[in-house]
Amino acid sequence: MILLNIDKEQHGDYLYQQIYQELKKKILERQFEAHEKLPPKRTLAKQLDVSINTITNAYEQLLAEGYIYAIERSGYYIEEITKFDKHRHVSRNFPEHLKEATENRNGWLSLSHMTADTALFPFKEWLKSERKAIENHQRDLAEINHPQGPYLVRETIAKFIGLSRGVACEPEQIVISAGTQPLMQQLMSIQPEDTTIAMESPGYSRIYTLLSQQLQMPVDLISLDDNGIDIEQVEKSAANFLFVTPSHHFPTGKIMPISRRIELLNWALKEEHRYIIEDDYDSEFKYETDNIPSLQSLDQHDRVIYFGTFSKSLLPTFRISYMVLPPKFLEKYQEKHADLIHYNNTLVLYTLHYFIQSGAYESHLKRMNHYYETKRNLLITELTNVFGDDIFIKDIPAGLHFVAKFNTNKTYEEVELATKELKLEIYSIKRFSLKNEYKHTENIELVIGFAIIKKEDIKEAVARLAKAIY
Amino acid sequence: MILLNIDKEQHGDYLYQQIYQELKKKILERQFEAHEKLPPKRTLAKQLDVSINTITNAYEQLLAEGYIYAIERSGYYIEEITKFDKHRHVSRNFPEHLKEATENRNGWLSLSHMTADTALFPFKEWLKSERKAIENHQRDLAEINHPQGPYLVRETIAKFIGLSRGVACEPEQIVISAGTQPLMQQLMSIQPEDTTIAMESPGYSRIYTLLSQQLQMPVDLISLDDNGIDIEQVEKSAANFLFVTPSHHFPTGKIMPISRRIELLNWALKEEHRYIIEDDYDSEFKYETDNIPSLQSLDQHDRVIYFGTFSKSLLPTFRISYMVLPPKFLEKYQEKHADLIHYNNTLVLYTLHYFIQSGAYESHLKRMNHYYETKRNLLITELTNVFGDDIFIKDIPAGLHFVAKFNTNKTYEEVELATKELKLEIYSIKRFSLKNEYKHTENIELVIGFAIIKKEDIKEAVARLAKAIY
Numbered sequence: 001m002i003l004l005n006i007d008k009e010q011h012g013d014y015l016y017q018q019i020y021q022e023l024k025k026k027i028l029e030r031q032f033e034a035h036e037k038l039p040p041k042r043t044l045a046k047q048l049d050v051s052i053n054t055i056t057n058a059y060e061q062l063l064a065e066g067y068i069y070a071i072e073r074s075g076y077y078i079e080e081i082t083k084f085d086k087h088r089h090v091s092r093n094f095p096e097h098l099k100e101a102t103e104n105r106n107g108w109l110s111l112s113h114m115t116a117d118t119a120l121f122p123f124k125e126w127l128k129s130e131r132k133a134i135e136n137h138q139r140d141l142a143e144i145n146h147p148q149g150p151y152l153v154r155e156t157i158a159k160f161i162g163l164s165r166g167v168a169c170e171p172e173q174i175v176i177s178a179g180t181q182p183l184m185q186q187l188m189s190i191q192p193e194d195t196t197i198a199m200e201s202p203g204y205s206r207i208y209t210l211l212s213q214q215l216q217m218p219v220d221l222i223s224l225d226d227n228g229i230d231i232e233q234v235e236k237s238a239a240n241f242l243f244v245t246p247s248h249h250f251p252t253g254k255i256m257p258i259s260r261r262i263e264l265l266n267w268a269l270k271e272e273h274r275y276i277i278e279d280d281y282d283s284e285f286k287y288e289t290d291n292i293p294s295l296q297s298l299d300q301h302d303r304v305i306y307f308g309t310f311s312k313s314l315l316p317t318f319r320i321s322y323m324v325l326p327p328k329f330l331e332k333y334q335e336k337h338a339d340l341i342h343y344n345n346t347l348v349l350y351t352l353h354y355f356i357q358s359g360a361y362e363s364h365l366k367r368m369n370h371y372y373e374t375k376r377n378l379l380i381t382e383l384t385n386v387f388g389d390d391i392f393i394k395d396i397p398a399g400l401h402f403v404a405k406f407n408t409n410k411t412y413e414e415v416e417l418a419t420k421e422l423k424l425e426i427y428s429i430k431r432f433s434l435k436n437e438y439k440h441t442e443n444i445e446l447v448i449g450f451a452i453i454k455k456e457d458i459k460e461a462v463a464r465l466a467k468a469i470y
Numbered sequence: 471m472i473l474l475n476i477d478k479e480q481h482g483d484y485l486y487q488q489i490y491q492e493l494k495k496k497i498l499e500r501q502f503e504a505h506e507k508l509p510p511k512r513t514l515a516k517q518l519d520v521s522i523n524t525i526t527n528a529y530e531q532l533l534a535e536g537y538i539y540a541i542e543r544s545g546y547y548i549e550e551i552t553k554f555d556k557h558r559h560v561s562r563n564f565p566e567h568l569k570e571a572t573e574n575r576n577g578w579l580s581l582s583h584m585t586a587d588t589a590l591f592p593f594k595e596w597l598k599s600e601r602k603a604i605e606n607h608q609r610d611l612a613e614i615n616h617p618q619g620p621y622l623v624r625e626t627i628a629k630f631i632g633l634s635r636g637v638a639c640e641p642e643q644i645v646i647s648a649g650t651q652p653l654m655q656q657l658m659s660i661q662p663e664d665t666t667i668a669m670e671s672p673g674y675s676r677i678y679t680l681l682s683q684q685l686q687m688p689v690d691l692i693s694l695d696d697n698g699i700d701i702e703q704v705e706k707s708a709a710n711f712l713f714v715t716p717s718h719h720f721p722t723g724k725i726m727p728i729s730r731r732i733e734l735l736n737w738a739l740k741e742e743h744r745y746i747i748e749d750d751y752d753s754e755f756k757y758e759t760d761n762i763p764s765l766q767s768l769d770q771h772d773r774v775i776y777f778g779t780f781s782k783s784l785l786p787t788f789r790i791s792y793m794v795l796p797p798k799f800l801e802k803y804q805e806k807h808a809d810l811i812h813y814n815n816t817l818v819l820y821t822l823h824y825f826i827q828s829g830a831y832e833s834h835l836k837r838m839n840h841y842y843e844t845k846r847n848l849l850i851t852e853l854t855n856v857f858g859d860d861i862f863i864k865d866i867p868a869g870l871h872f873v874a875k876f877n878t879n880k881t882y883e884e885v886e887l888a889t890k891e892l893k894l895e896i897y898s899i900k901r902f903s904l905k906n907e908y909k910h911t912e913n914i915e916l917v918i919g920f921a922i923i924k925k926e927d928i929k930e931a932v933a934r935l936a937k938a939i940y
Contacts, residue, residue, distance in 0.1 A: 017760075028728075057759075064759040066697070066727020081729040085736040094640045098800050100621060105609070118608045127597065138588045139575070141787050142922050151570060170564045178648055178813035189684065209809040214659065227536075257536020258498075259551040266555040289527075289534040290487075317611050317816035330568050339679040343648035343813050346787035452612050 002026070002039065006048060015050055016057035023058065027067050027078060034080035038068060109461045110425040113251065113401035113449035116315050120371055125360040126351065133350035141347055147340045149176030149322075153349045156356050157308075157322055165283065166297030167306050169324045175333070178319040178343040180279065180307055181210050186340075187277070187305065187323060188215055190332045191241070198222050198239035200229050201434035204250050204279065207243060208434050221435045224249070228256035231263045242268075242276045246295045247283040251432045251447045252403050253396040261295055268303035275326075277305045282312040284365055287373040287397035302326035310352070312400055312451075313365060320344060320352060372400060375450045375458070382462045383448075387469075401449040403429060408469045412444050418468035424461060444469075472496070472509065476518060485520060486527035493528065497537050497548060504550035508538060579931045580895040583721065583871035583919035586785050590841055595830040596821065603820035611817060617810045619646030619792075623819045626826050627778075627792055635753065636767030637776050639794045645803065648789040648813040650749065650777055651680050656810075657747070657775065657793060658685055660802045661711070668692050668709035670699050671904035674720050674749065677713060678904050691905045694719070698726035701733045712738075712746045716765045717753040721902045721917045722873050723866040731765055738773035745796075747775045754783040754835055757843040757867035772796035780822070782870055782921075783835060790814060790822060842870060845920045845928070852932045853918075857939075871919040873899060878939045882914050888938035894931060914939075 006018045026032060039047070041055040048055075059076055062068045068076045134141075140150060148154065154171035161167040177183045184207060188195065197211055198220035212219045220237045223230050229244055242264065246256035268274040278295045286292070296306040309321040325333060355361050376397075383391055383404065390407040408415070412430050419426050429445040430438045438445065446465075453461055476488045496502060509517070511525040518525075529546055532538045538546045604611075610620060618624065624641035631637040647653045654677060658665065667681055668690035682689045690707045693700050699714055712734065716726035738744040748765045756762070766776040779791040795803060825831050846867075853861055853874065860877040878885070882900050889896050899915040900908045908915065923931055 061759045064725060065762050066725070066729060079727065079729055082732045082736065084732055085739050094642065095797055098642055098797055099640075100642050102621070110613075112613070114614050115612050118612045121611075123604050127600070130597070130600075134593050141591075141785050142585050142588045143580075143582070144584050144786050151572070170569075172564065172568055172570050179811050181811060182652075182813065206809045206811065214806075255534060255536070257549065259536060259549055262552040262554055266552060269555050289531045292535050315611050315817075316614050319811075319813060319815050327565055327568055336684075339676045341649050341651060341676065341789075343652065343789055345789050345815055345818050347785075348815050348818065 001047065002044070004048065008049075016054045016061075019048070019050075019054065019058040020061045023062060024065075024067055027062075027081065028084075030083070032078040034078055036078045038076040038078065040075055108423045108425060109457050109464065110452050111446075111448050111450070111461055111465070112425045112427065112452065113447050114316065115449060115452035116312055116400070117368070117371070117451050118315065119454075120364075120367055121315065122360055122364055125358070125364075126355060129354035129358060129360065130347065130351040132354040133347055137346070137350045140350070145342045145346050147334070147337050147342055148174060149342055149344060150346060150349055150353075153353045154322075156353045160356055160361075161294075161306075161308060161324075164291065165280065165294040165306075165308075167294050167308075167324060168297065169306075170327075172330065173325050173327060174322050175325060176320065176322045176342070176344055176349065179311075179321050180204075180207065180281070180309065182343060183307060183321055183323045184210055184277075185215065186333070186337060187325075187329075188217065190329060190336050192273075195241060196220065196237075196239040197241040197243060198229075198234060198237045199243040199434075200224060200245065200249065201437065202251055202429055202432035203434055204243075204245070205432050205434060207279075223435070223437070224252065224254065227260040228254055229260070229264070231260060231267070234264070234267055240271065240274045242274075243279065244276060244295075245279045245281065247278075247280050247292050248396070248399040250279070250281065251401065251429060253394055253399060253401070255292055255396060255398065256295075261298055264295070265299055265301075265303065268299075269301060275303055275305060277307060279307045281307070281309055282399040284313040285369055285372055285399050287369065287376065289397070292398075296324065302328065305329075313361075313368075314352075318348065320348070372451065373397075375453065375455060376402075378455060379448070379450045379453070379458050379462070382458050383465075386462050386466050390469075400451040401447055403445055404448055405443050405445050406469050407443050409442075410444070410469065412438070415444055415446075415468050419465070422464040422468055424464040424468065426465065471517065472514070474518065478519075486524045486531075489518070489520075489524065489528040490531045493532060494535075494537055497532075497551065498554075500553070502548040504548055506548045508546040508548065510545055578893045578895060579927050579934065580922050581916075581918050581920070581931055581935070582895045582897060582922065583917050584786065585919060585922035586782055586870070587838070587841070587921050588785065589924075590834075590837055591785065592830055592834055595828070595834075596825060599824035599828060599830065600817065600821040602824040603817055607816070607820050610820070615812045615816050617804070617807050617812055618644060619812055619814060620816060620819055620823075623823045624792075626823045630826055630831075631764075631776075631778060631794075634761065635750065635764040635776075635778075637764050637778075637794060638767065639776075640797075642800065643795050643797060644792050645795060646790065646792045646812070646814055646819065649781075649791050650674075650677065650751070650779065652813060653777060653791055653793045654680055654747075655685065656803070656807060657795075657799075658687065660799060660806050662743075665711060666690065666707075666709040667711040667713060668699075668704060668707045669713040669904075670694060670715065670719065671907065672721055672899055672902040673904055674713075674715070675902050675904060677749075681713075693905070693907070694722065694724065697730040698724055699730070699734070701730060701737070704734070704737055710741065710744045712744075713749065714746060714765075715749045715751065717748075717750050717762050718866070718869040720749070720751065721871065721899060723864055723869060723871070725762055725866060725868065726765075731768055734765070735769055735771075735773065738769075739771060745773055745775060747777060749777045751777070751779055752782040752869040755839055755842055755869050757839065757846065759867070762868075766794065772798065775799075783831075783838075784822075788818065790818070842921065843867075845923065845925060846872075848925060848928050849918070849920045849923070849932070852928050853935075856932050856936050860939075870921040871917055873915055874918055875913050875915050876939050877913050879912075880914070880939065882908070885914055885916075885938050889935065892934040892938055894934040894938065896935065 004022045041052050045052045045055045070076050154174040158171045196218045201221040211217045220239045222233045296304040306324040392405040394403045412428050427447050474492045511522050515522045515525045624644040628641045666688045671691040681687045690709045692703045766774040776794040862875040864873045882898050897917050
């Protein structure tokens with residue numbers, strides 16, 4: 001007879017689970033011999049005064065997990081089960097120092113460049129587009145999608161960037177993914193082993209980390225002159241890929257003039273495998289003048305790979321970016337990524353499709369352009385009022401951030417520490433100084449984002465900045 | 471005097487754009503000398519009979535793009551612009567053979583294992599959860615998220631898999647990403663150079679491609695015996711990582727019994743850096759008995775890395791998966807991925823949080839379990855009726871697919887071709903035969919998914935299959 005500890009006050013499912021758990025424990029503790037016969041269901045049911053069904057459920061679960069086996073017309077037997085190796089006891093207590101502190105953001109103000117504003121985001125329109133997507137794409141939602149993203153969505157993006165950025169491409173050339181990082185990784189994975197890349201410094205530090213550390217590629221860092229990436233250094237570099245941000249240099253904000261653009265395109269044509277990656281991350285926002293046409297639109301020889309994103313124009317947390325591959329890269333891309341399951345949520349992508357198609361996206365852009373322009377002007381006015389001769393703002397009316405130079409005796413580290421203590425989120429240009437070219441020399445440069453700060457908080461944010469700088 | 475071709479019938483913005491475009495064209499065609507002075511705004515306005523404002527707008531845009539420069543109190547001058555290098559003309563026509571054919575899925579039926587059913591998906595509840603997410607997380611939506619995903623969502627997942635799968639973990643250990651592929655890539659990126667991995671064959675071919683081709687790692691393919699991955703081959707292998715699917719082997723459906731589980735855990739403990747990746751891809755669906763507890767729940771020494779996904783339980787196109795890292799991997803992970811921007815849409819993740827919290831997820835799982843069980847039974851009955859002695863179904867009541875063996879003279883290739891012609895989507899086990907162990911020997915094995923087929927289509931699907939097999 002087996003002794004089982006069961007509590008009959010618990011009914012239904014719970015009774016069979018108790019019996020199953022008790023038997024399982026005894027088997028693992030080797031209280032049975034291997035191949036020992038279990039009591040017939042009827043006997044155990046009688047002994048425990050439960051229904052045969054209850055015993056059947058418990059035995060079936062043990063059977064499914066391999067604790068016992070059954071012989072037809074004979075009964076149930078204990079499996080031969082390997083013993084757990086004994087090892088010194090390892091505490092499963094989670095190490096205290098790895099606990100994530102719950103960040104208290106109360107009272108913080110942000111002049112971070114990495115944000116967008118949700119205050120005017122047309123969530124209602126977004127949900128409307130989502131309902132349309134649900135209605136029309138049930139089948140597409142049930143199945144794994146094309147590695148480059150749904151054709152319909154690529155078609156909509158191709159049309160849109162054709163009109164807004166002069167980008168000439170077919171939907172076939174578009175690869176949608178969850179950010180510039182996976183796109184870059186995918187693009188580099190189809191290049192020959194000896195590929196070398198050059199990029200701007202100061203520049204996009206996350207891409208530098210990805211290329212140099214994750215992908216372990218040789219990366220040439222190139223300084224800027226007045227026209228953007230220094231063409232003489234580019235010519236001298238062994239790189240055959242260039243990563244640039246011509247529409248609004250990240251982070252200095254410079255717009256690359258037409259002459260440098262032509263010089264870069266001419267550089268690409270000088271050798272057979274030279275390419276330019278154009279990261280067009282925030283070109284939707286241009287104040288005072290129209291948008292600057294993309295570099296890709298000037299390229300007649302398929303040497304530019306255009307990178308676009310909805311991170312600034314929608315929300316950074318939506319994670320929708322795309323690249324436009326030259327046709328000659330397509331076959332290689334598709335071969336290499338045939339087994340890749342697309343990273344984006346298909347429902348979100350179809351939602352985006354209807355959001356663009358309905359005109360909601362363009363209205364949103366118009367509204368945000370006006371809204372950001374107002375905030376930008378207010379912030380610049382306030383900064384000028386407070387800092388006077390001690391500030392020089394590189395005032396390029398584009399994007400969601402600008403760089404300002406401050407006269408101060410304080411070092412970068414001191415200002416960073418002070419802003420933190422004053423609960424002001426702001427980043428200095430040192431973060432993007434990939435060659436460590438920024439040392440303190442009577443002034444420091446800060447990257448000032450104006451996307452998320454509220455109009456009514458601008459005065460207070462600038463006041464905190466003044467406290468940190470002086 | 472400059473001759474400009476403008477059409478005054480177009481008003482407003484269009485007029486200045488015409489002037490801008492015309493001037494731009496002339497500058498690029500070198501009809502001006504470098505440093506040539508442009509006519510004063512007033513003169514040109516008079517000449518063209520337009521407002522000075524129109525000319526100002528055109529000049530400002532040319533200035534922003536670097537076609538001209540301004541000298542204060544003097545006027546506007548043509549920039550010195552590099553000439554485009556002449557190259558042989560490249561046609562920008564998109565190559566015909568790269569065009570994606572629009573697939574016509576009309577009339578197709580699917581027994582694919584890669585699907586889920588949207589018919590009962592509670593989109594209404596999902597949208598309700600999304601509205602809650604929008605209401606409560608505006609700030610989180612505006613800023614780049616934690617590389618592992620929002621803490622709140624990780625907390626909810628940790629709680630859920632604690633209850634449903636016995637997985638013991640803290641939210642800190644959870645990494646959310648857009649599928650098993652990026653998770654595997656991230657996990658492998660923090661392992662030493664000499665890491666070798668072993669996996670089941672037949673097995674998950676996409677993971678095999680990722681490991682062997684993309685990551686170029688040595689991969690040991692291990693056969694299955696009656697209890698799952700062959701422990702003797704595992705012991706002989708030089709691998710220190712094992713990738714297994716113990717709850718429902720992919721694709722054969724086998725459930726790894728407790729004794730093999732213990733053997734694997736014992737194997738891991740024999741050397742210091744041995745780990746087991748448990749891919750628990752469809753354990754939510756278990757018919758007749760309860761769920762099988764996870765391998766991670768048996769592990770007392772942090773040697774199991776648990777992989778979970780919402781691809782089967784929600785929809786494959788939602789792209790939400792996660793892994794549970796042993797605490798000792800955490801610091802390395804965070805250091806290596808400090809610059810990684812999370813791949814998932816934060817709004818979707820918070821939506822998931824409320825979807826689980828409200829109980830909608832559990833209700834959905836219950837409903838789907840019942841629904842899939844019914845379809846599964848109908849399909850098995852129909853297959854048995856039609857194929858009789860010519861079919862052997864490996865009938866493990868779990869997951870969203872099973873494997874069936876058919877007696878037939880036809881080869882794998884012939885059956886695959888025939889099903890295609892009959893518009894029946896179905897995959898053979900050859901696709902997962904990583905060691906090419908499946909040759910035709912009087913029978914063939916097919917992986918039969920029952921998630922997406924409609925009840926009323928089962929008869930027709932099996933009829934098509936019979937036509938293809940006989």
